[in-house]
Amino acid sequence: MSFQDVKPLLKVEELSHYYGQQLGCRDINFELYPGEVLAIVGESGSGKSTLLNCLSTQINPTMGKAYYRFADGRVENLYEMSEADQRTLLRTDWGFVHQHPRDGLRMGVSAGANVGERLMALGHRHYDNLRSTAIDWLSRVEIDADRVDDAPRTFSGGMQQRLQIARNLVTNPRLVFMDEPTGGLDVSVQARLLDLIRKLVSDLGLSIIIVTHDLAVARLLSHRIMVMKGGEVIEQGLTDQVLDDPHQAYTQLLVSSILQVGT
Amino acid sequence: MTQPILRVSNLTKTFTMHLQNGLHMPVMNDVAFEVFNGECVVLAGPSGVGKSTLLKLIYGNYSADMGDIELRVGDEFINLVDADPRLILDIRRTKIGYVSQFLSAIPRVSALDLVAEVAQNWGHEEAKSLEKAQTMLARLNIPERLWHLPPATFSGGEQQRVNIARGFMGEHEMLLLDEPTASLDAINRKVVLSMIEEKKQAGAAMLGIFHDAETRNAVADREIDVTSFAVAA
Structure with a gap:
């Protein structure tokens, strides 16, 4: 079977969230496929955590849809499910790895x-x-x-x-959300954890949406990357392409701000 | 008539440096060439003319502004410019390999496992993969006492040879070679040259950069002068 025949696990359409008048994230559109690791990068306040919380149904967004494909092939808009069903999903088919254990x-x-x-x-x-x-x-x-x-x-x-x-x-689980999973750890401990995650992801064929401000983490783990700024996705694509050939000014700034360690 | 494996046409690349007041750096213009199975084509031209950039455009590390990079898969040509990231990743797994002189270090994985992993990805069983990896590491003169250690602690030359072992362990129909022999000693350079020759015999196509004139003359079936695509500064 060619990869083109594979259907997305998650399809997000025009998702926006406001906290009152305050913008959380705006007009987010993407698809996530089985076995794919998607990194959402950006600095504090860029909207990446708001987006993660919407996707994992911990917040119901102000607007937009997110269609999830269950193991039996059924597709449902997450935000039209009952709270009980959302909770069950989060406890069984999904995982959520928080920054703070x-x-x-x-x-x-x-x-x-x-x-x-x-x-x-x-x-x-x-x-x-x-x-x-x-x-x-x-x-x-x-x-x-x-x-x-x-x-x-x-x-x-x-x-x-x-x-x-x-x-x-x-x-x-078929889909795991991760919020800065290496955030509070020493560098050597981080390396071990990243290596472990990398191995588990490839052994289990998991789909992962990982929020991080650390581009090295994104490069090591993810296939695709979305760069967020001011609540919007400003650049996205293949991880090494976005990081090696960034087009947006903000992405160029992010990339040029990291220390060059190795290649 | 034989079809090329790779067909590049009308390719243009400009870097826009937003942090330098939006400076536009045109790198190449109207790039056009073809590569056929069973040949090794060398990109020639002075440093900074865009040889590595061209390899990175083909591998998808860089995105083109304009033009086509078409790869033949069976009887069809697939355009890699603006392709879905999943298509690029699929092509990298199954069609186009990239060998550079730098090892992207993965902590805690032994040299042997790193090389065997590639063979396994190509469908060989675990035992067979380990055997192939051992043969490859031995051929590249990596001392056996290092096989079970992660390459992060190896010398530069040893890391480079682990990386070459990984690159040549794959069975890609098209290989991009970014100075794989740079800073290798004469003995190991010869090993790599014979590996390139074997790939050619097996029908693979190679497009590479070799700074050393002697190596270049030994491997090149023909040269493409990248200077002709460069945008005059």
């Missing part, structure tokens, strides 16, 4: 329970299976099995972030 983890319960919780929400009840699945996922994100009963508050920042990824991926 405390927003995505339950810090007081064990690592194993953090991973098992989403499975239980899907109706899995068998304790031994839940535990072995949790341990399997901990090892996939490079956390020792003997930490399974420890609470994430005893983990380092990098480990917490890896745990958050495990918690999200355990239900085999």
Whole structure:
């Protein structure tokens, strides 16, 4: 099958969001295909987080549509679904990796329970299976099995972030949203996390929408990039093309502002 | 009559530097040439004339202002200018490979796995892929003690050879070579030359930049003088 026959997982049309009179994001149009990693870059206030929150149905946008294709081929406008259905989607078919692990983890319960919780929400009840699945996922994100009963508050920042990824991926989601997933981490810890994400994405064939202000993260992980400024997408395309041959003044400024490390 | 694998016509590229008051830098104009299977075509001309730019336009790192870059897939020509990003990525997986002298470092992946990964992407089984990767690394004189280490710690020359191993491990019908032999020693340069010769024999087309005149003379079936496309400064 040629890639041209593949239907989009998500199709966003004329999406805009205002906070009262204040513009969040305006007239966003794009398609995301299975297995694609899309990076949304821009500085604080560019509207990238507003867009991510609209796409993940945490905000219902002021205008516009986002059609999602379910595993069974059914296509629905996310904003016409009931809140209950939106929540189910977010807990099963989707994942959301927050910048701060405390927003995505339950810090007081064990690592194993953090991973098992989403499975239980899907109706899995068998304790031994839940535990072995949790341990399997901990090892996939490079956390020792003997930490399974420890609470994430005893983990380092990098480990917490890896745990958050495990918690999200355990239900085999088809689409994962990531909001600055490497944001608060030391550079060496960042590299390890990025490498892990890169590997999981290619092994699992996930679709990812990742918001980052770090162009190096976008270059390493994404196939396509959208550059946002003042609530609008000002440039988009193949990641290396946008970063190597930026056309808009703002994108050129962003690209010229990063330190050249290697090539 | 034989059809070319690559047909470039009327290609124009200008860089607009917004941070320099919108300075327009026309680089090339009306570029037109063809490349056929089984030949190695060398882009000639002094530094700064746009040879690398031309390779990057074909690979899709840069976007053209105007013109066509057509790749033959079967009996059809596909235009890569303004193509869907997914088409470009598909073409890079299946048709056009790019070998530069720089390794884009991926932390924590061993040299052997980096090279074997390419063979696996081309449909070889894991064991076979590892075997092919070992053969390739040995051929390029990467010491066996390094195979299981990530190349980030290697010398410049060793990294370059890992990158060449990756580039030549693929089975792309068209290879873009951006000074793959720069700063290689004589022995390894010879290895790369014989690898280029084998690709040619296998019917691949190559378009490359080689600064060293001796290497250029050894690999080039013909030369294209990029100066003729350059926009006079």
